[in-house]
Amino acid sequence: MLIRSVVLIGLFFGTLATYASDWSETERQARGQNVYFYAWGGSPAINKYIKRWGAIVKERNGVSLNHVKVDDISLPLQGIQTAKRIGKSDYxxxxxxxxxxxxxxxxxxDGLLGASFVSTLPSAKNINLDDPTIIADFSVTTDGLEAPWGRARLVFIYDEKRISNPPRSMQEMYEYAKEHPGRLTYPEPPNFHGTTFLKQVLLETTQHIDWLSEPYSSERFDSATEPLWKFLDSLHPHLWRTGREFPDSAEVMMDLFSDGLLDITLSFNPNDASQRIIDGRFASSVRTYxxxxxxxGNTHFLAIPFNATARAGALVWINLLLGTEAQADKASPSVWGDPTVIDVMRLTEEDRLLFESVDLGPATLTSDALGTPLSEPHASWVEPLEVAWKARYFGQIQ
Known part of the structure; x- marks a missing residue:
């Protein structure tokens, strides 16, 4: 028994040594590489965060980061898909x-991702990789092919000086819209926030919620979505501009809200309102619910394409972003306000203090107040929903 225990301990430490050696080799290969990071560039705060940590990865690891700002991440995917089709697997x-x-x-x-990598990252030890929102992304299993970076949650935002009791369901939202015509709206799909609003309505109205976690079925679509369209048909006449026009984005909604033209706006970042209070864009009486x-709710991720030129540099960059310093920095509403993916209880007391000292601001809900998130429908439902919305309310796909 003693011999067996000694052998097992030896194997354990041998595995750790090999793991550390492998990561050291990754760091060695990464030094001097140029990493091209394609990410949404529409937020000055996020751009500033990426720039600062890009300088840090250069200083610590010798990796040069190039933030390629994009409006629609699906566009660079077309180039990756073309490379796959013609058999160009590198550079x-x-x-x-x-x-x-x-x-x-x-x-x-379409096989556009590189090999599974998340479990190889040293920073992953602080993340609960069994979390349902990390195991699956829009009900598609991640299999370590993308790394969790931050958390998202649909929240609604109001000014408590204007509204004392905001609507806490889609049915209550409908009743509020009838009593306060023109004071509510949502972004126009396929804008991400607009599509999220559609999915929220769908989850609250459908009689077949279990179907939504499965791949899209045209035979099931009408039955699953009939209550959604019935609800929106009733809601739209009471919306801003009588539902004949919709804001282009959540950011436009934020402006309408801050200008007093809307009573409620929305965000997919639970810290968004606090961040806007801090920088003066929202009144101090604004709150979230x-x-x-x-x-x-879901988790947003970082992925490495199958033909990445600087894979080692990409791994080092992602590992840095998942580290305690970068995650705590990101969580502050004065920086970005993006909730961490780290399981704080796994941290040392010193590292835990990095998160406990973050002031989340007056409008940010506690974890208990946020409650358990609703799961995203399977990704394959998104396009049919958007196409059907356009066809129904604009008569054509735009």
């Missing part, structure tokens, strides 16, 4: 992508 122009579940599903389906039955 790609994209090393890391910040992607959503719909694009991850597309990349996984979720529906009583819960709201959609």
């Amino acid at each position: 790609g122009s994209v090393d890391v992508l910040w992607i959503n579940g719909e694009n991850f599903a597309r990349m996984k389906r 979720v529906h009583d039955g819960g709201t959609i």
Whole structure:
């Protein structure tokens, strides 16, 4: 028994030594590489965060980061897909992508991702990789092909000086819209926030919620979505501009809200309102809430394409972003306000203090107040929903 224990201990430490050696080799290969990071560039705060940590990865690891700012991450995917089709498996122009579940599903389906890598990252030890929102992205299993970077949650935002009791379900939102015509709206799909609003309505109204976690079925679509369209048909006449026009984005909604033209706006970042209070864009009386039955939540991820030129540099960059310093920095509303993917209880007391000292601001809900998130429908439902919305309310696909 003693001999067996000694052998097992030896194997354990041998595995750790090999793991450390492998990562040291990755760091050695990464030094001097140029990493092209394709990520949404529409937020000055996020761009500033990426720039600062890009300088840090250069100083610590000798990796040069190039943030390629994009409006639509699906566009660089076209180049990756072309490279796959013609058999060009190296020297790609994209090393890391910040992607959503719909694009991850597309990349996984078409073989556009590199090998599984998340478990090889030293920083992954502080993340609960068994978390349901990390195991699956839009109900598609991640299999270590993308690394969790931050968390998202649909929240609604109001000014408590204007509203004392905001609507806490879609049905209550409808009643509020009838009583306060023109004071509510949502972004126009296929804008990400607009599509998220559609999915929230769908989850609150459908009689077939179990179907939504499975791949899209045309035979099931009408039955699953009939209550959604019935609800929107009733809601639209009471919306801003009588539902004949919709804001282009959540950012436009934020402006309408801050200008007093809307009573409620929305965000997929639970710290968003606090960040806007801090920088003076929102009044100090603005607050955040979720529906009583819960709201959609997910994790956003970083992926490495199959033909990345600087794979080692990409791994080092992602590992840095998942580290305690970068995650705590990102969580502060004065920086970005993006919730961490780290399981704080896994940290040392010293590292835990990095997160406990973060002031989340007056409008940020506690974890208990946010409650358990609703799961995203399977990624394959997104496009049919968007197409059907356009056809129904604009008569054509735009």
